[in-house]
Amino acid sequence: MWLAAGVSIEVKVRQVHEDGLVGTLCTPVDAVTAPGVLLLGGSEGGLHERDARMLAAEGFTVLALAYFGGPGLPSGLVRVPLEYFFRALDFLAEQSPDGERFGVLGGSRGAEAGLLVAAHDRRVGAVVGVVGGGVVTQGIDHRHGDLLEILATPAAPWTLHAEPLPYLPYLVSEELRARVRSGQPVPLTLAFRPPPEDPVELERVSIPVERIRGPVLLLSAGDDRMWPGAAYCEVAMNRLTTAGHPYAFRHRVFAGAGHGIAGPPGEPLTGTTSPGPGVRFELGGTPATGTEARARAWAESVEFLATALR
Numbered sequence: 001m002w003l004a005a006g007v008s009i010e011v012k013v014r015q016v017h018e019d020g021l022v023g024t025l026c027t028p029v030d031a032v033t034a035p036g037v038l039l040l041g042g043s044e045g046g047l048h049e050r051d052a053r054m055l056a057a058e059g060f061t062v063l064a065l066a067y068f069g070g071p072g073l074p075s076g077l078v079r080v081p082l083e084y085f086f087r088a089l090d091f092l093a094e095q096s097p098d099g100e101r102f103g104v105l106g107g108s109r110g111a112e113a114g115l116l117v118a119a120h121d122r123r124v125g126a127v128v129g130v131v132g133g134g135v136v137t138q139g140i141d142h143r144h145g146d147l148l149e150i151l152a153t154p155a156a157p158w159t160l161h162a163e164p165l166p167y168l169p170y171l172v173s174e175e176l177r178a179r180v181r182s183g184q185p186v187p188l189t190l191a192f193r194p195p196p197e198d199p200v201e202l203e204r205v206s207i208p209v210e211r212i213r214g215p216v217l218l219l220s221a222g223d224d225r226m227w228p229g230a231a232y233c234e235v236a237m238n239r240l241t242t243a244g245h246p247y248a249f250r251h252r253v254f255a256g257a258g259h260g261i262a263g264p265p266g267e268p269l270t271g272t273t274s275p276g277p278g279v280r281f282e283l284g285g286t287p288a289t290g291t292e293a294r295a296r297a298w299a300e301s302v303e304f305l306a307t308a309l310r
Contacts, residue, residue, distance in 0.1 A: 011056045013049070016063065019087055022070035023063050024049045025095060026056035034061045035103060035309035036096035038088055038117070042108030042131075042262070043077055043140055045069035054264040055105070058302050060309075061096040063088060067113065069142070076142035077109060078155045079164060085117040089124070101125030101214070103305045106132060107262030108226070109157070111218075115236065116158060116165075118212040125214035126308035128301045130262040131221055133232025134207050134239065135195060136167045147277045148172060148180055151191050168193055168205045185273045187225040187282040194228060195235050202235070209236045210243035217304045218251040219261070219297045225284035226259035252300070257293035258285025265295035 010029040016022070024047050028034050037060045041048045045068055052064035065088050068074045073084075093099040103126040106114030111132020118124035139155030151172050156164030176190040196202040209216060218237070220230040233251050240249045254261060258272055260283045269287040273280045283290070 009057045009059070011053050013053065016091070017071070019091065020072055020084070021065065021088055021091055022073060023047065023065040023088065024052055026052040026062045026064070027095065028056050028059055028061070031059055033310060034059055034096060035101070035305070036061045036063070036092040036099065037103040037105055037305060037309075038085070038092060038114070039064040040067065040104065040106035040110030040113050042106075042110045045077075048107075048263065050266075051263050055302070058306070060103070060305065061092065063092050063095070076155075077140040077157050079139070079159050080113075080157060081162070082116060082120055082158055082160045085113065086121055089117075089121060093123070101309060103127070103309050105301060105305065106130070108132060108229075108259070109137075112136065112207070113158070115207045115209055115212070115216075118214070118216075119208045120160065120211070122213050124212065126216075126305055127212060127214065128217045128219070128304055129233070130219045130297055130301065131224060131226070131229045131259050132218065133227070133229050134209055134218075134234075134236025135232045136165050136205050136207060137192065137227070137232075138167050138170045142277075145277055147186070147279050148177060150277060151176075166204045168196070180279055185280045185282045186276070187284075188276075189225050189227050192227045195231055206235055206239060208239070210239050210245055212245075212247070215248040215304070215308050216240065216245075216250075217301065219300065220251065220253045221257040221259055221261050221285060221293065222253050222255040223257060223284035223289075224259045225282040229259075254289070254293035254297065256285055256289040258283040258290050260285075260290050261293040261297050263294060264298045265291075269294070
């Protein structure tokens with residue numbers, strides 16, 4: 001049993017290993033209306049089962065989907081087919097009593113994936129991206145154990161119709177090399193280029209969010225030291241504005257918060273770093289600002305999905 005909004009809601013959980021999918025399906029028991037939501041984590045990989053359970057307890061049918069690092073999946077964030085996510089929506093349609101329009105909730109690189117999926121699959125009726133962005137950035141080849149080698153290895157993160165999508169490559173600067181050599185926590189944002197100033201290049205690597213057939217909510221952290229997510233989200237907002245997007249769209253920045261605001265609230269955050277390949281990463285913010293922003297971001301995400309899908 002899970003407690004949501006003061007009401008006990010029983011959630012049924014089952015592992016999914018079919019049609020090449022690797023995931024966890026969480027469904028509220030005896031729910032009359034339970035819209036389907038695809039839940040996507042970030043570059044840490046794996047499944048976010050706790051997140052899926054808590055979202056299902058809010059009255060959604062949730063598929064937490066792994067998209068690399070699992071059996072039969074790419075070993076890293078390299079050439080992940082968007083068709084894999086389309087199949088996940090096919091599966092979700094069979095499970096959800098409201099199987100026509102779906103939401104996508106993604107965190108970090110999962111938000112990047114979510115916007116891409118929504119732009120190419122008209123069944124997606126609402127998208128939430130937390131600390132994500134509207135630009136396709138370089139993939140992560142986990143076969144290389146050293147951070148600098150990973151960053152220096154060209155890798156397309158996504159494909160469509162077996163063709164790699166263009167991406168913004170990493171920047172391996174001397175400042176970044178020095179931070180890695182120092183043994184101190186690394187602000188990975190040093191490896192990410194700003195959105196291109198050249199209109200042709202910006203168009204090449206931008207996600208066509210104006211194709212999304214529903215509202216879009218993007219939530220960023222004002223002190224994100226993992227990547228320039230707020231700037232990347234503004235690329236998406238500008239595209240939606242220019243296109244006269246007929247659905248609601250919003251970008252909110254949580255001032256003073258770091259990258260770790262994705263996910264449901266729980267125990268207060270106690271640190272502002274996370275492990276990486278041979279290094280520790282700076283997330284930014286403080287435990288207090290992160291804890292508060294995470295709770296607010298989760299509440300806004302749930303409310304947004306409920307309004308859009310019910």
